[in-house]
Amino acid sequence: MIKVNYIFCVLFLCSNALSGEVVQNPVEHWAEYPEINYGVGEEKALLEKGEYLVKAGDCIACHTSSTKQPFAGGNAVKPTIPLLGMQIPIGTFYSPNITPDKKTGIGRWTEAEFSRAMRHGVSPDGSQYYPVFPYVWFTKLSENDIKAMYAYMMRIPAIEKENKPHDIPWIMQWRFLMLGWKLLFFYPFDGEFKPDPEQTDQWNRGAFLVEGPGHCGMCHTPVTMFGSPQRDMAYTGSVIDGYAAPNITGSSLKKVSVDKLVRVFLYDELPGGGQVRGPMKEVNHDSLVYLKQSDLEAISVYLKSTVDPKPLKLSGSGMEKASLIYNKYCVNCHASGAGGAPKYGDVMGWQAIIEQGKEKTYTHAINGYNSMPAMGSCADCTDDDIKLTVDYMLQAVESGGDIIARPLGEPPVEYTLKDGERVFNEVCVTCHQEGTLGALQLGDPRWGEVLDRKGFFGMLNGVIHPRGYENTKGDCVKRGACKTCDDGILIAAVKYIINQSVEGANYVLW
Numbered sequence: 485m486i487k488v489n490y491i492f493c494v495l496f497l498c499s500n501a502l503s504g505e506v507v508q509n510p511v512e513h514w515a516e517y518p519e520i521n522y523g524v525g526e527e528k529a530l531l532e533k534g535e536y537l538v539k540a541g542d543c544i545a546c547h548t549s550s551t552k553q554p555f556a557g558g559n560a561v562k563p564t565i566p567l568l569g570m571q572i573p574i575g576t577f578y579s580p581n582i583t584p585d586k587k588t589g590i591g592r593w594t595e596a597e598f599s600r601a602m603r604h605g606v607s608p609d610g611s612q613y614y615p616v617f618p619y620v621w622f623t624k625l626s627e628n629d630i631k632a633m634y635a636y637m638m639r640i641p642a643i644e645k646e647n648k649p650h651d652i653p654w655i656m657q658w659r660f661l662m663l664g665w666k667l668l669f670f671y672p673f674d675g676e677f678k679p680d681p682e683q684t685d686q687w688n689r690g691a692f693l694v695e696g697p698g699h700c701g702m703c704h705t706p707v708t709m710f711g712s713p714q715r716d717m718a719y720t721g722s723v724i725d726g727y728a729a730p731n732i733t734g735s736s737l738k739k740v741s742v743d744k745l746v747r748v749f750l751y752d753e754l755p756g757g758g759q760v761r762g763p764m765k766e767v768n769h770d771s772l773v774y775l776k777q778s779d780l781e782a783i784s785v786y787l788k789s790t791v792d793p794k795p796l797k798l799s800g801s802g803m804e805k806a807s808l809i810y811n812k813y814c815v816n817c818h819a820s821g822a823g824g825a826p827k828y829g830d831v832m833g834w835q836a837i838i839e840q841g842k843e844k845t846y847t848h849a850i851n852g853y854n855s856m857p858a859m860g861s862c863a864d865c866t867d868d869d870i871k872l873t874v875d876y877m878l879q880a881v882e883s884g885g886d887i888i889a890r891p892l893g894e895p896p897v898e899y900t901l902k903d904g905e906r907v908f909n910e911v912c913v914t915c916h917q918e919g920t921l922g923a924l925q926l927g928d929p930r931w932g933e934v935l936d937r938k939g940f941f942g943m944l945n946g947v948i949h950p951r952g953y954e955n956t957k958g959d960c961v962k963r964g965a966c967k968t969c970d971d972g973i974l975i976a977a978v979k980y981i982i983n984q985s986v987e988g989a990n991y992v993l994w
Contacts, residue, residue, distance in 0.1 A: 515548040515770055518555075520639045527635075534636030537629055540779075541622070541697040542771035546579045556589075556643040557581040563616055567709050571723060574711075575652030577616050585642035598634045599627065604674070605666070612662035615711055620670055624677035624696035669712035686778075690786030693779060698771075700787075703729040703763075720792050727762045728817045730861050735792035745784035746777065750945060754857050773945075795864075806876035809869060813860040818877065825856070829880040838878065845878070846871050899972050904980030907973050911966045912981070923960075924985075931985035944978050 549558035564571040605619035817825035826833035852858035915923035
């Protein structure tokens with residue numbers, strides 16, 4: 485039951501950060517949760533609670549290597565630890581089969597054994613789990629939570645799939661050594677989540693989700709050379725799977741509203757501009773879009789209440805100040821090229837940016853571009869500070885050699901209402917032409933009521949993430965049953981429906 489270290493909660497990933505090229509999102513397919521029989525009454529309530537917590541924990545992301553075999557394991561995980569200023573790989577772990585198959589999965593586990601694994605990191609045979617499985621966070625779950633999760637995991641379809649042995653150094657194969665690790669880094673902090681009576685119910689709910697099943701600190705908290713979370717620097721950022729997991733403390737997010745944070749989770753929108761990419765996009769699609777909006781708001785409220793113990797103090801002027809900003813906010817992506825960001829000092833990597841001119845580069849850095857967060861996520865930086873930091877990075881390459889002119893990438897596809905009409909006639913018409921399955925027909929004035937009730941983005945999410953937003957009646961078949969439609973073309977189709985059905989509507993500019 486080993487889960488990936490460093491793969492889940494990356495809010496603001498740096499992908500093609502300042503690049504002059506526009507990379508289109510490919511058509512992406514995410515792991516799909518299996519259908520189960522929920523039963524009725526108390527059984528139904530228990531299973532729905534368990535399913536919700538499993539989704540909050542994003543278990544499916546690590547334990548699914550094939551979209552056709554959810555929870556059957558087999559994902560290769562290659563965590564690293566920081567040592568001498570470098571990220572050192574420690575081997576390859578393979579996530580196990582956690583379906584209720586009695587031969588290769590967890591079908592023979594009792595609820596008590598499941599609880600020991602989840603909350604204490606101990607397997608049914610008594611061996612210790614490695615902390616790549618986030619029991620360090622799952623320990624905050626209550627026994628009632630575990631009971632519900634166990635019931636759900638025992639109800640999903642069983643898949644017979646053998647587990648792969650880990651490929652790790654021989655000394656790490658002595659699992660009993662994990663007892664020493666736990667004495668130092670786990671037992672002092674284990675135990676069920678206890679609400680803070682001085683805080684609101686919303687804050688406590690957010691704290692439970694972040695510190696417990698969501699295990700956001702697994703990515704956003706730096707780790708020690710022993711692979712343990714550096715708790716005194718919680719949520720101040722780390723490097724995850726080749727991407728920068730940024731500082732998500734309230735010190736960094738103080739200028740980001742709760743609503744904007746929720747939109748990060750629901751719509752892959754970075755605050756200020758750009759789109760979430762990489763592992764965090766997987767988190768959004770496999771986990772966070774299934775949570776209630778009230779829970780996403782609670783998560784945001786809690787994160788905004790946390791504090792960076794070592795905030796950047798912007799002192800000095802000129803390049804000295806720019807260097808401070810770069811080393812605090814930009815270095816995670818631009819020193820390593822994480823997520824496709826052009827490396828500091830790499831002439832070839834920056835040539836397209838130089839070709840587009842400084843003013844455009846300033847605009848991208850200030851407002852956000854692709855997956856680069858606006859202002860580099862520096863809450864205390866001014867526009868002039870960001871321009872100065874851009875100059876600091878450009879200075880390292882402008883004298884580094886000749887810039888070779890080359891054509892920029894293809895311009896992004898701009899979908900129009902004509903594209904939306906085409907998709908409607910090819911896909912949506914199946915239900916919306918005759919009102920099949922209760923679907924509203926094109927031109928039905930009741931579309932206006934739906935728009936008033938859900939809003940444009942609520943309607944859109946009912947198509948892209950049905951059951952993920954509010955689980956409301958009238959949600960579409962997932963992505964209109966179109967396996968090749970990307971988000972952009974689905975947005976165009978929704979705009980077309982609204983424009984054809986709601987008097988006075990004009991959603992072309994959305």
